Amino acid sequence: MDSRHQKKGLAFKALKVLPDMIKRDHPDKDEIILTVHHTNIPAINLYKKAGFVDNGYRFNGEDGEELVFHYALD
Numbered sequence: 001m002d003s004r005h006q007k008k009g010l011a012f013k014a015l016k017v018l019p020d021m022i023k024r025d026h027p028d029k030d031e032i033i034l035t036v037h038h039t040n041i042p043a044i045n046l047y048k049k050a051g052f053v054d055n056g057y058r059f060n061g062e063d064g065e066e067l068v069f070h071y072a073l074d
Helices: 010-025 041-049
Strands: 031-037 053-061 064-072
Touching: 010 031, 010 041, 031 041, 031 053, 041 053, 041 064
Parallel strands: none
Antiparallel strands: 031 064, 053 064
């Protein structure tokens, strides 16, 4: 997100409406999966706050370790 718009809660609001949008537009999907670089602590905290779960899956990305977050669409 552009730095001029950070710290306004916009990313959190977007993540909170995302599950309903996915359910509506892609009813055959049952999960949202995203990745984040292990050093991006603000994003990790944001994803957790929005209900995404870190189940411990990791992989080595281009710039180092990536964490995989899941959000069940049940």
